[in-house]
Amino acid sequence: MLIEKACTTDIAQAVTAASLAAVNEASRQADRILGPRPLPGTPDWEAEQGDPAIQRDIATGLLQLRIELALGLDPFGTVLGLRRWGATWELVARAAGVSRQAAHERWGKRVRETLGIPENAEAGL
16 A cells, blocks of 8 residues: 555655755755855945845855756756846856856746746846
8 A cells, every 4th residue: 555655646746845945955055155144234244235245146046056956956946046136147157067058058048938038138137
């Protein structure tokens, strides 16, 4: 009875839950590698306001992308976030260990479709 259940039960919900847990852990590990964000009001916090804060988000995303790829996960959500933060395809490709063209071919169409960007325009992304 248990063997039959193990071999035939629909596992879609469990796969989704495990995948989300893995993505969340990849994000947590990326944050751990970069170190904690500075406390508000400190000189380090002041230094990270504006563009430096975006740089931290991009750096975290790049680490998360690398971790997700090493785990064999689909990093599309991370790539989408990186592009929204202004990361170039060159930077995404560097983290992924592929050429800019390969990164764009792999994720570019999905990014455009998700963001509703016409095929011939990147709209600043």
